[in-house]
Amino acid sequence: MVFTGLPPAAPGQRIGLYGGSFNPAHLGHRHVSLTALRRLALDKVWWLVTPGNPLKDRGALAPLAERAAEAARVAADPRIAVTTIEAALQLRYTRETLRHLRARRPDLRFVWIMGADSLATFHRWRGFREIAALMPIAVVDRPGFTLRALQGPGAQAMGRARIPERDSAALAGMRAPAWVFLHGPRSPLSSTELRQTGPSPRPRGCGDG
Incomplete structure (x- = not known):
């Protein structure tokens, strides 16, 4: 399911926001989300499928509806919700989106x-x-970028705002x-490579989080 507005959430829940073009979504995105759910003790992760990244070539973008539908297929976890709210509200930059959500x-x-x-x-x-x-920020390691x-x-x-990795479960309750x-197992997948080789395989299950 793809939401055009805010996905449902109960008061007090800890929500991870993961934005991007998802062009296309792949199991690397899912790996990052499952890592965040586990390590940050989150209740849910929302994938914010953006109309387009100002720092990237929009000419290579698939249609928003197509990217969002593929994201929902790849996510394959009830704790991950996909939304196109940025397009609905005509939000272009991340800071605008975060202001709105807060x-x-x-x-x-x-x-x-x-x-x-x-x-x-x-x-x-x-x-x-x-x-x-x-808001607090969690960075998940990627191969070649550490x-x-x-x-x-x-x-x-x-730099001065960085907290020890052992305290990551408390991050959602901290003041920005x-x-x-977050170090740990890393996914080598990238959307650029997948656009050249084909779509992600279907996840085998939701038990790897």
Whole structure:
């Protein structure tokens, strides 16, 4: 199921927000989400399928409805909800989305989730310092990006707000700025490669979280 607005959530729940083009969605996205659910003690993860990433070529984008439907197929977990709310509200930048979600659901405890590859370019996002101040951030390691991400301008700018990995389960209850870098098993999948080789295989089950 794909939501065009906010997915349902009970007051007080801990919600991970995972945004991207999902062009296409793949098992690497699912791996990041299941890692976040487990390590951050989250109740749900919302996949925010964006109309387009300002830092990427929109000419290579599949239609939004197609990307969202494929994301829902790949997610294959009742704890992961797919939404196209950014398109419905005509939100272009992450900071706008986070402002809206905090205003609409102040009763939820949000965590922004990103891969280490995104952290490596985080300083190029519009208002990245504001994003870090809006809600806690969890960064999940990706192959080839560990050192580059941690040594990049974005990580350096947030350096003093980094918490020990052993405290990751408490992140959702912390006041921003606060962030954690999660090491562990990493997925080598990327959307760029999958656009060239074909779609992701169907998940075998939901027990790997």
